[in-house]
Amino acid sequence: MTAAPSTASAALPSAPPDCDRTDPAGEGAHIARLYREHLSSGRAVLGTVIGGMVETGSEGVWVFTGDGRRYLDFGGYGVFLLGHRHPSVTAAVHRQVDTHPLASRVFLEPVAARAARALATRTPAGLDHVHFVNSGAEATEAGLKLARAHGHTALVSTLGGYHGKTLGALSATANPKYQEPFRPLLPDSTAVPYGDTDAMATALAALGSRACVIVEPVQGEGGVRVPPPGYLAEVSRLCRTHGAFLIVDEIQTGLGRLGSWWGMDLDGAPRPQHAAPDALLVGKGLSGGVVPVAAVVATAAAYRPFSRDPYLHTSTFAASPLACAAALAAVETLETEDLVNRAAVLGDRLLAGVRTACAPYTGGMVREVRGRGLLIGLEFAEEQAVGELMLELVGRSVLVNHSLNATRVLRLTPPAIADEEHVGLFLAALTEALRVVATRLGRTV
Numbered sequence: 001m002t003a004a005p006s007t008a009s010a011a012l013p014s015a016p017p018d019c020d021r022t023d024p025a026g027e028g029a030h031i032a033r034l035y036r037e038h039l040s041s042g043r044a045v046l047g048t049v050i051g052g053m054v055e056t057g058s059e060g061v062w063v064f065t066g067d068g069r070r071y072l073d074f075g076g077y078g079v080f081l082l083g084h085r086h087p088s089v090t091a092a093v094h095r096q097v098d099t100h101p102l103a104s105r106v107f108l109e110p111v112a113a114r115a116a117r118a119l120a121t122r123t124p125a126g127l128d129h130v131h132f133v134n135s136g137a138e139a140t141e142a143g144l145k146l147a148r149a150h151g152h153t154a155l156v157s158t159l160g161g162y163h164g165k166t167l168g169a170l171s172a173t174a175n176p177k178y179q180e181p182f183r184p185l186l187p188d189s190t191a192v193p194y195g196d197t198d199a200m201a202t203a204l205a206a207l208g209s210r211a212c213v214i215v216e217p218v219q220g221e222g223g224v225r226v227p228p229p230g231y232l233a234e235v236s237r238l239c240r241t242h243g244a245f246l247i248v249d250e251i252q253t254g255l256g257r258l259g260s261w262w263g264m265d266l267d268g269a270p271r272p273q274h275a276a277p278d279a280l281l282v283g284k285g286l287s288g289g290v291v292p293v294a295a296v297v298a299t300a301a302a303y304r305p306f307s308r309d310p311y312l313h314t315s316t317f318a319a320s321p322l323a324c325a326a327a328l329a330a331v332e333t334l335e336t337e338d339l340v341n342r343a344a345v346l347g348d349r350l351l352a353g354v355r356t357a358c359a360p361y362t363g364g365m366v367r368e369v370r371g372r373g374l375l376i377g378l379e380f381a382e383e384q385a386v387g388e389l390m391l392e393l394v395g396r397s398v399l400v401n402h403s404l405n406a407t408r409v410l411r412l413t414p415p416a417i418a419d420e421e422h423v424g425l426f427l428a429a430l431t432e433a434l435r436v437v438a439t440r441l442g443r444t445v
């Protein structure tokens, strides 16, 4: 099925005139051919099924396509907390491009130092040493290597967890679909059920201080799975008891996505018992929606191997002035525009609206609607409904995502800069798309 733009989308304003509009149909076919020949035939098929549009621009909550349409981006894989091309971030990045985008790596680099301080002052107490990298998976790799440098070589992850697809990170991304073609992965890796502290206790009792635990405060790619209250605090306590190393992966949940600076803050445990990781992973929103960048933020003790030898774990482009300019501007903008609180308020409004839209189908086509802040999941009874709904939403000029480790869950990660009108547009499109899909699948309740 191809997502044909519906009349509902005609109500949305069109793309700005400077958007590339040259021969949209021909351009789409040409780009799909280039994909087939040089990038990925599978991706070419997906792009064609979605309608063959090519994206050529973005601004705020909108993504523009070459045919002059614009799409409300409530997906973006969790990256666009600040929306697309936030003016503060693009201005900082432009300044950096015009002065010093990539460093010699001989002298000290001021933008990296300032970005590290900006990030470290917003992370929980004790997490103050920052290693910038270029992607979430690289942040996971850096965290795993820090653990190994301290002798924590047995990896414990959680089922449904997602930590990236490089070989080390993939060992913790416990999804057979992504792991099997690349075995053997890291030896001594186990995955325990998420949210289950007894299973974690058993694993840690067996592994003791050899263990390195990696866990998300809410599983994003795992289908927006929220653990029982106090889960992270208990995992943290177990790690301390057994001398294990704890990595909390907030690549998707951090920087305000859940309506607080860190997902850890919402764990439900009272302050003194809060989770106290050795390393925290940050990514996605750190880019400001402009330049790819991620980071591992560790305690002084955990970070010591990297601190002592700055060449122990390096990458040519890591901590580039360009990426750090984006990270610094992103973190400062989240604060100056009060976007963390905004994510909480907007998230509550959106979750309530999505629940209302799904209510007629709950118990039938829709299994559950759940979420925290601006990370919301709609779980369906069957996988087909997710694909159909995504296409119907594209047809109504709205973009959303599925979950990589939970194919029956449609995932929303809208920007915190969205306003009530955007939420209203989204909910209208969702209500209509649900009705069409339920009718087509014969799942009206």
Ligand SMILES: Cc1ncc(COP(=O)(O)O)c(C=O)c1O
Pocket (backbone or CB within 6 Å): 077, 135, 136, 137, 138, 140, 162, 163, 164, 165, 216, 220, 221, 249, 250, 251, 252, 253, 283, 284
């Ligand atoms: C929690 C989490 N960790 C790690 C990653 C991997 O990040 P990247 O895709 O930038 O490598 C993701 C990506 O979705 C993620 O959600």
